[in-house]
Amino acid sequence: MNTAWAALTSRRYLVSSWPWRSYAYLLSSVPAGAATITVLIGAAAVSALLSPILVGVLLLTGFPLLGVLVGIMERYRARLMMPAGISSPHAQMPQSTRLRERLRFRRREQASVRALGYGFLFGVFLWPLNALFAGVSLSVLGITLVAPFIADGDEIGMGPWTLTTFWEGLLFLVLFGPIWFTVSSYLLGWLAAGQAELAKVMLGPREDELRRNLADLRRSRLDLVDAFETERARIERHLHDGVQQRLVGLTMTLGLAELDLPEGEGRRLVVKAHGEAEAALADLREAVRGIHPRVLIDHGLEAAVREVADRSPLPVTVRMELPRRLPAPIEAAAYFVVSEALGNVAKHAQASRCEVDGWIVDDQLVVTITDDGIGGANPAGGTGLTGLVTRLDALGGTLDLTSPPGGPTRLRMESPCRLDD
C-alpha cells in the first residue's frame, strides 16, 4: 500500500496536494511518452533500414538499453506518486572498466527487457490515455473557473447549459466547479496511482532481484569486515616485527650493560631503565593481543578463547566443541565477543564464576557466555558490544543478551559457519 492509495481513502484528499500530484504525473507523461515512442520508432526504423547490412540486427539487440533509459526516467517520475520511490532492479555492475562489457551486461538483464516492454506500453497506450483524461479534465476545470468572465461578453455552452451573463457563469462555477473538481480528482487520482503501481511492478525489482541485491549488500559488507581483519593483522605484524623486536633488543643490551657496570648510581639507572623497557614490552604485548591475537590465527578459536579465559580474574570454565577451523572473520568475531564479554563480566557483573560454551549446530556457530552475577546488564550500555553487533550482522549473525535483575546474565552469539553462500 503506498501513500497515493492511502491519500485516496483519506477524507482530506481533496484539500491535499495529491490531486495536483496526480495531474502532474499524468500530464508529464505526455511529453515523456511522446519522446519514448518517438525514440523507439526511430530506432526501429533505423535498424529496419540497416538490417540488410547486418548493423541493423545488431542495433536491435541494443533495444533493451533503451528500456534501461525509460526505466530511469519513469522511476524518477514515479516519485510524484510514490515519495519512497521505486528501487532499481538492476544488478551491480561487474568491476570492469570497459564500456562495451558494461553495456552488454545491462542489455542481457531481464529487468532491461521488462523496462523495454513498459516503454512500448507507455509510448503506445498510456500517454495518449493520460493526455485525453487529464487534458479534458483540466480544460473543463479551467473553463469553469473563468466562465463568469467569458459569459459576461459572450455566450458559452457548457454541456446542456448555455451561459449568457456573468451571474449565470458565477452560479455555474459555484455549483458545478466543486462537483467537477471532486469527480475528476478522484478519477485522475485512481488513474495516476494505478499507473504508478504498474510502473513499480514492471520497473521495480522482482523478488529474486531483491534477494540478489541483498546478497550483493551482504557481500560488500563482508568485504569490509575482511578488509578490517586484514588491516588488523597487518598492524599486529608491524608492531611485532618492528617495535616489539626493538624493545626486546633494548632489554638485551641493558641486561648486558648491567653485567658490565660496577655497583653504583650508573648501574642503578640502567637497572631502572631495564625495568621500564620490560614494562613497555608487557604493555605492548597486551595491546598487540587486543589488536589481533596470534593464538587465534595459529591455533584457532578454542585455544584463543582459553587464553582469554586464563587471563580473566575470575574462574572461567570453557567448553567448546568445534570439529574444524572456521573462516577467519567468524573466528575473529567470536573471539572478540568472548573477550569483550569476559571483560564486562569482570568489570560489572560482580560474578564469582563464568562459563563459556561453544558448539556448532545446523551450520551455525553458537557461543554463550554465562555468569552468576547480579544481572541487569544493559545492552545499549556497552559500547564495545555495539561494534561487535555490526560485525556479526555483516556475517549474518546475531548477538543476544538476557540479563534479568538478580542474574544470571547470558550473552548468546550465533553466526553461520560458512561464508560461501
Next chain:
Amino acid sequence: MPARRLSIVLAEDSLLLREGLASILDRAGHEVRDAVGDADTLLAVVRKEPPDVVITDVRMPPGHSDEGLRAAAAIRSELPGIGILVLSQYVADAYLSSLLESTTGGIGYLLKDRVGHVTEFLASLDRVADGGTVVDPEVVRQLLARRRDDGPLAALTPRELEVLALMAEGRVNSSIAEQLVVSEAAVRKHVGNIFAKLHLDDGRDRRVSAVLTYLRG
C-alpha cells in the same frame, strides 16, 4: 656459572635479536655454531650435526606463524637428546602444550623479555641442556590462575601453588627456599605434599611430571 661450553644452534628471524642473543651466548662462553633465520635452515643444520641445545623463536619465516615451534617438534621426534629452548613474544600455553608431547630431553619456553635478565637466562639454558624443564614465570602464573576451584590443583594450598610455580620455572629446592624466604626443609615438605596430592608416582622425574601433568591438564 658452570664453565661448560655448549654448542648451540640459534634460530631467530630478526637480525637485531639474533646478534643480541649471539653476543650474550658468546660472552657466556658458549659456541653459537649456527645462527639461522628460518625454520627450514634450522632443521637442515640440526640434522647435519646435532648441537647440545637449539634456541628458536616461535614465529619464523616463511609463514610467520609457529614454524619455529613445528621445527622444534620435528627435532624432538627425530633427535630426542637435544635440549630445546623456545623463545616467544606471547604468554600462550597453546604453544606450550604442543611442545610437551615428549619429556625426554630438556625443554624450555621463555618470553623474549627473559633474555635481558642475562644471568637467569643463562641458568635456564643450562637447565635445558641438562634435560630439565623451564617454563616462563608469566606463563606459569597464568596457568596457575586457571580453574582454581576444580582440576588437580584444587587440593593444593596457596603456598604449595607458589612452590609448584617455582618448580615449573626449573628451580631447585635451595633456590625456591631462597625465593620464598623459608628453610630448605620446609620446601622439601611442600614438594612432598605436592607429589602426594597430584598422585605422581610414575617413575619419571617427579618434579618435571608435577609441572607437566598440570600444564597438560
